[in-house]
Amino acid sequence: MRKLILSTIILISCITNVFCQAPNADFLHSIGKIYVVVAVIAASFIGIILYLVSLDKKLTKLENQIKK
Template identity: 45%
Template sequence: MKKFIILAVMLVSFVTAFAQQSQTVEMADTFRSSGKIYVVIAVIVIIFIGLAIYLFSIDRRLKKIEKEK
C-alpha cells in the first residue's frame, strides 16, 4: 500500500511538472544553438558520477564497520 501511495504522488508531481513547459527558456535555446549545452550536460554528469562514487565509498566503509562490530 505504501508503494502505491508513493507511486501516485510521483505521478501527480510529474504531471504538474510536465504541465509547466508552456514557456520557452531563452538561456536553453542560446546554449543549444551555440553548442554549449553539451558542456552543461557534461558538467552535470560529472557531478552525478562523483556523488555516486562518493556514496558507494561511504556504503563500503559502513559495511566494513558493521562487520567489525
C-alpha cells in the same frame, strides 16, 4: 485561506519563471555550450554516486567489525 492564496500566487510565479527560462537553453544549444552543461551535470552525478558507493562500503566494513 490567506496562506492558501499566498501559496498559490508563489506557485504560479515559480511556474511562469520556469517557462521564461526556456530560451536560455536554445541559446546555449545554438552556441554548442549545452554539451558542456550536460557534461558538468553528468560528472557531478557520477561523482556523487561514486562517493555514496565508497561510503557504503566503508560503513559495511565498520558494521562487520562491530558485529565481531
